[in-house]
Amino acid sequence: MPEKFDVIVVGAGLSGLSAAYTMVNKGLNVIVIERGDYPGAKNVMGGVLYRQPTSEVFPEFWKEAPVERPVIEQDMWLLSDASAVKAGHRSEAWAREPYNAFTVLRGKFDAWLGQKVADAGALIVPGTTVVDLLRDGRGRVIGVRTNRPDGDLLANIVILADGAVSLLSEKIELHTRWKPNQLALAVKEILAPPGKSDERAKIIEERFGLAPGEGLTIEMYGALTKGMVGTAFLYTNKDTLSFGVGALLSDYAEFKQNPHALLQIAKQHPALAPLFAGCEVREYAAHLIPEGGYDAIPPLFADGVMVVGDAAQLCNGLHREGSNLAVTSGKLAGETAIEAHNKGDFFGKTLSAYAAKLNDTFVIKDLRKYRRASQHMEKNRQFFTSYPAMLNNMATEFFTVDSVPKREKQWKIFKMAGNKLKIAADLWGLFKVVK
Amino acid sequence: MPKTTDDSIKDFRGVWVYVEHADGKATGVSWELLTPGRHMADALGVELGVMIVGDSGSRLATEAFAYGADIAYIIDGPVFSHYRTEPHMRAVVHLINKYQPEIFLLGATVTGRDLASAIAIEVDTGLTADCTQLGVDVEKRLFEMTRPAFGGNIMATILCEQHRPQMATVRPRVMPMPARQPGRLGRIVREELELKEADIATKILKFFPTESEGVNIAEADIIVTAGRGVGSAENLRMIEELAQATGGVVGASRAVVDLGWISYAHQVGQTGKTVRPRLYIAVGVSGAIQHLVGMQNADTIIAINNDPEAPIFSVASVGIVGDLFEVVPELTRQIKAAREQAAANV
């Protein structure tokens, strides 16, 4: 007879561990099943973790957790083939408690988080893949099947935190298979400057104009994605850099691009190459990012089961937010499980409280607000192609001192913008999407 | 433990080599060890001894003298006819306690490692495994034993200052064979050891000589590795023929294994096995770093590839740029011919 738990969580990522931690702290008997050798061994994200939502579940986590650097500057670059228009914001307030965000490496961070959750009383089973859900005659989820010998487990509730690919929620038909334009494929390298750890940290601080221990993020749009809807990003870790590029999966197919090649070419962009000088690749990872937005969110619960994090397409691509949605959804699912446990009722009706709670948070509110963003970008590729190029041309003209009288120069720049009506319409369209 | 104190270790003199043998033949490494043994004995001004336990002692002693030994210590008897840890250990320990050599070398073979490990504890001394370089500090009479560690990524020089003998096992084929001087004479010292078969716990029930069932590329002496350039699973036959001609086994790059042409057991490299054979022939292997780290410690590397820029050439002892479908059969032919000739000369 398989062992029975109050709750089984599938996946020891941010959403799964948040749910587990919330529940064990209220005395539930929780088991987390993770397919990697340890929590974090399979977990990939760009690398920005927001302080506030995370500390809602793990108060003051940054004091013990292996975070890389607090983010004190967030930059945005618009790139043409050989130039860049840069904008950004730097705040010294972010260099202090309570902080805004940290760069993290999930391999290290999640391992720590997993240990914390285990210390709180959850069983975290590593190296085990859940291959199916167990259901009773009426279709209620009652447990999981792993591919280990004697690999079944029972529970009152199963929380699916199995990431963007989420084979399990597909298996119980909470949703059909995602379409390639509902997913972005990102690849990322961890790059290490030469030298020992402290020397590398110093190099990073010098190259990016940072005080010791401080970090920044750069989001990049334009030429690096070769016309595809996507972005590139560069984050500073303690002694390494995370550099990645991502685009809609459907675009790779259509544009016949290889993500690895794209990344290698991106590294050679003149605005970036000096930042990577002498760097050595330490790790190479790839990950799918849910980009389906509000309309792709599957039913978040059924009898005996809830879906959280990436598995529920809870990701705000436009704002580079995912980890905070994961933590928040995990927490709310955990709270709902506690209520269900106290009532002794695990049917969908009780678990629907999870969806209701989530509706009242920024998670669903933001996703609803941006529900058309992804499609809008897909249909308006000029935001990734001609506009960045145009802006760069204008900037080059503006900053080039060439004895052209200013009035003439301004006129020239104005002309560069081409069809003003089209731009105005595009900007209005963009405004409507994000308003 | 340290019964050998500063004072008593001064009484230890002489460099010894253990002669491992089976079916009346000594292993090659036993004679190879006489090369550094001779050097060190001369440097220290002592005699070079060999230790022969088991039958064919006298004949092997003659051989040992021809290869440079001065003394042969022989213990013979029916219990020693096949190597077993206990009787051989007792014999060697007896000789060490009685004659007190300061340096004692064994081959880093299965038997050498089994025996040396047991002896070192039994006579309370240190032992350095699998050495590849040997030296001696004459003034301090210290044996400098150098060995690869950390998967061959670093070298470490080890000393055994307070204990005697200073023991090392040495990798086969690292030291050159000494020149053979037929007729060179030495002294034979015979010792008796009271040891009856009934006193020995271990019995050898059966022995099967090596057959070529299964592969173990990690321990193979010669490996012929197929890379993607080989083109198809069918073409692996050509690689097998070359492996057969050399007396080696077939290895494969990751691509070849992933393509399903051959089983994972054959895979060399980061995700496969790390190998350290005497001879490595890479056929149609481009030499991705993940492959190179798995095989670059081979003694001799032959690379065959039609791309002169292939990274494999950067580690090869000899590279042949050409069509592998021409080169491999020709290499097979020449190696076969060379081996036949060598066999005819014996």
Place this chain on the structure above:
Amino acid sequence: MSIDTEKIRAGIEKELYVNKYNVDEHQSHLRVKDPEVCNKCEDKPCTYLCPAGVYVWESGQLTVQYSGCLECGSCRFACPHDNLEWGYPRGGFGMVLKMG
């Protein structure tokens, strides 16, 4: 637009070496359902969009070099014919990220 898959694959091969893998010697977690379907597939997007270069069209056959798989799942969603039997590696096998 055409891309030099051979060259890209060489680059990927070099890069994958920095990663750690526990290769499952006994079973591939990726399988082509019907090779005939691949044969008829015009674009074969898996052969160029896989970030690990797992899929190689060779001698009229799609080969699956699963040991370097980054487990992202792209191939599963990008295959226009749903012709891949896609699963995660057995627990404890596959890539092991140190940094992630």
Place this chain on the structure above:
Amino acid sequence: MHVVVCVKQVPDTTQVRVDPVTNTLIREGIPTVVNPFDYYALECALSIKARFGATVTLISMGPPDAVKSLKKCLAYGADRAVLLTDRAFAGSDTWATSYALSAAVRRLSQDEPVDIVICGKQTIDGDTAQTGPGIARHLGWQQVTYSTGVEHVDPDARTITAERKLERGKEIVRTTLPVVVTVVEDAPEIRYASLPGIITSLRYTPETWSVQQVDVELANLGLKGSPTKVKRIFAPPQRSGGEVVSVEKAGLVDAVKSAVDVLHTQGVL
């Protein structure tokens, strides 16, 4: 019967790289793993347990963090795990390591007499293959090294039959208990641990023993108790490419011949 398996937590040497500039070992960020050969030892013990009935106890000597490896091994079906951890053990060579482990085996024998100690043939960091035989000698037991597997154990007759792998073949030996067996990688591969096994291991806390729990002389432990000392560590000489001949230029027969000549001079043929 009581079978003890020795487990060592080692740096994953396949992840070790050498800094191309300084030519020194990059040690940072190297994960630790269970010595791969020890899994074969563990499988050997579990197979004895399944066939002949036995208690399987794991022992390891190492830093406190090594409980991680013990728990991992326990998941496969071992019954008990003990970590020998104390500053006094630090810096031990194979003499001192096998001395400490043999003392732990003696201590375990007080609870249930140990019949068989099984070790991997060697570790991937030290590569010496000396600790197993060392334990045997310190205990005065029989040793069966380089075994591909234990064929039979007769607890009544107090004998064990095992296969050994030699360079020139294989032999079947029978010897008496108690015995130390070291296992090669030709032995059966480790089973896939069951889910209940993993869950049991997660709930299990290995015992930790300091020098106080075992009967040892402090002078025999650690650096002090080690007859061998590391004098110097250096990077191995870098291999550089040798001669490259082209079939196009030299002709097929001669190009191949130049390779065969090298084999001759290096004595490979």
